[in-house]
Amino acid sequence: MASPRDIPNPVETTTEGIGGHKNAEVATKVIEILNGAGYSEHIALVLNEGVTDYWLPIPKHTIMPAKLLDYITFEAFKNAQSPVLEKSYELDRTHIPLDTQATYEWNGVRYPKSLIYKRYLGEGGAGIVVEMQVAGGTTYAVKRIPRKTKYHEAKSQLRSIKQEIENLKKINHTHCIEFMGSYSDVKEIGVVMDPVADCNLDRFLSEFDHTGPDNRIVLASFFGCLADALVYLHWEVNIRHKDIKPKNILVKKNRIILTDFGISLDWSEQGHSTTNQEVLRSPMYCAPEADAGQSRNRKSDIWSLGCVFLEMSAVLRGFSPNFVKTKLGNSYFRHNLDGIRDAISAVRQQGPLDNYNPLELEWIEQMLQFENKKRLTSKELQLAISRSVSDPPFCGTCCNTEPAELYDNKTTKWHGVTVRRDNNVSGAWISKRLVDLYHLEVTSQQATLIINVGGRQLVSDTKADVRFILDTANHVENAECYVIPASFDLLIGTPTTVANNKWMGTP
Template sequence: MSLSSSISLGSSSTASVDASPYELVDGVPLDWSGRGTSHVDYIKSDTLPLIQGQFLGHGMHGGVYETTCNGIALAWKRKYCARRVGQRERREIEIIKRLQHPHVIRLVGTYTHGPFLGLLLWPVATCDLANLLEDVDWLQKPIQGQDQMEVDDIPTEETPEQIGERQARLQALGLSTTSMEEARDQAIAYLERTIGCIASAVAYLHTQEIKHKDLKPSNILLSAKGLWVTDFGTATDFSILTTSATEDGERGTPKYFAPEIAVYALSGRAADIFSMGCIFLEIITLCVGYSLQQTIQLRSQNDKSFHANLDAIHAWFNVGRIASRTSADEHMMGLIRRMIEQDPDERPSAGIVIEEVVLISGLASALSNSMFCNPCCGGMSESESADLWLQSQQSQRLPAPLEMSIIVGNTYEQRQPHLHTYTFFITVSNPDLVEKVHLFLHQSFRVTHRVYEQHPVTFQGWGWGSFDISAYVVLWEGCYWDHPMARRVPHGNARRMLPLFWSLSFEQPRLDRTQTVAVRSVR
């Protein structure tokens, strides 16, 4: 039976036989229509069993409102369709309804009513990422002698009502507004961790053969409970029903266009990677202390889009003295640089992006309180790592350790004034136990992440000044580091990765440091 087949259910409206049954949300049945299915075709004279609640925002094709079903708040969108919803569109709807990921919005109900297609989405968010970017930018403004976040004392052109809205939004996200400094620190911590959640969601969509096509901050929803990517692919924006292939509804938002989209060339999933890289660039620049206006200056030419200003952005990566809190920020910018390459073939896949985000987040947490992903996407803080290590010491009888010596350092020669050639190296006393070594370099390098499977590890280059290098020494499966700084491998629980950090120095012909770390085998 085809997806367009239907049966009568008491009135002239129909429920598709092949449509999914009603959804469960947090264990609560969501039979929103009372018809036992998640999709219903109504006739024009039918009254919808939905009550329009508060206005949530503007979608591409109209307003979005809140409604409730069995006490569960849902986002209700209505889209005008230029032609009838047919079998192809129904199939796409059912594909989207089957998606299950903690950071992908759920489509829990659909209906047709005259020329309109209705969408019921869960959950209802507090705000979107565009709101949070603006809020963090506002919090970054220097506040002199400000201890309390009192509206009357904040030097700003905003009205008390606007400031009150910002405070309410931050509080709804679970962030403190006791003082400007505390609000800023907590908002930045929340913001930087969205990177891993976004990357995880896009990687999942790509494994399901779905391209988002319109990644932008306003399509990333936030609440105190999580983050969700919404409006992905033709199945949820239904652009084949509402717009032509040449209009922005199909192509995305010009500011975040990939270069190939801008010139109407064929595009694939790499276009999503470019858009995601643009979002990450806005996030990381705010987190290290830049303002949104300073980021806008990087794309001040042409139409002020990212793709039309790539030369200026890449020049900034190459020669700009970019602010950073730790070397992990530089490594994250290096990943972003690769994500926004002009050539789609040069961009990493979404799977590689999320893996590198997890790795860089581990380096960040080892250096500071910073993290680029939450535990739901593989993140682990230094305190969590140390706690797990301590628990393992106390809760089990451990096998006898093997002591491994690790030497990290560099040599150099001066070739010209202010120009050096150098060799960075890592050697280990038991190379047979080491599976590979991850090396992360400064964002000015075209390739900022390198993986070595031969030992010893050496990296040679030339340049001037000094920069930081970070690394992971990864043990083979069956062994793990007995050290509080050790990190889990991505998508695993074994603490097989040991982070190392080195500042390249040209003060002496050779500088190195030796440390001895215990290695244990899994019994």
């Protein structure tokens, strides 16, 4: 072992200091180990090497950084790490390194004792996905990632895992997978996520039943939902997905969910939105700029989503799930622009279904522009979809709603409801369920009004006097809403004058 006199003091060579180090917040147990073993002066060196709590427990000397072994033996580190490992596991949306007594073995694999193995779900990114259940009965998807056993491989792998989990912690969107927690033992990293999906989009499209009208409504709504998720990632949490493809998109009942953020890039810490040093995991859907090593940015995600949209459009319009790939000659999208054009032309001209209006092809053409700068942004895409008029609609109610409070005339209390926006509708509408539930005053109309929502035709010959407060407004709105039997609460169309001459619409 080298003498400390022969090696510069790592604390003196860093300008960040421990408290301000980028890895300090995710290395609290590593810091505790080194402090407990009497090696606090070497904490900065360990953090500079990228060693964090995701590395724990370190099971063998081959995973220890060589620089660290110059200061501390593996046995000394191992003895110091044992007391800080957790003896039980709870889902608290953090990463927890586990002691062996917190786990049990099932078919040669160790799992946290608080999670019960249910079934195998499939492959996911760099690991196997299984379904597990907590004692209370809730089930979760757990991605099991076997740990590398050599330092340089482990360093690269654990950097990627740390990035995925730290990105997942930031994400809170109905169309993105939810991070519930993670754990590590000597052999694996486990990432616990919600929900357990019914299938991925690849399988959903392959098994799509064109005879069911409700199926078309669900698939059409996925366009707006995925665009909404991408706007959230790009503009609210500063994350590019970087690996959008049907197998990384889950379906749970009628809900579409983006998942697998293993190579996502968070550029809020990068100082810029592009990078040349990126890993290609799924070249089939990668943007053209990937070939020449050019900078990739948010619009690279747009290309990938455009490829997915084209496959969705073909299936929506009655073509087989493999139609687009057949047109491409099974090559990558970016390598066969003629195949893309042929597929779009065929879908546009030969769609066999009634009410044929392939509006989505206009967006897809703008998403699959070879030149990065010419593509739509995610915000432009979302706006185009939300303003579209089609049957079935391309924007689901989940992505065009906001909370509000509705006044109950009998109890004189306010109750939480949901307001849905729909630019294709004029006026304001309310479900009969809410009218009855909150004792609203109803008046008859002389004329019967009809609207089309979600592929259904709804008729109203009554109005209800409504008082409500939008969460985004600071005042009470008074309005007359048309009463209809519907699943939504309040539906507001394009801005329209309400009873007190205020404007009801987006505040």
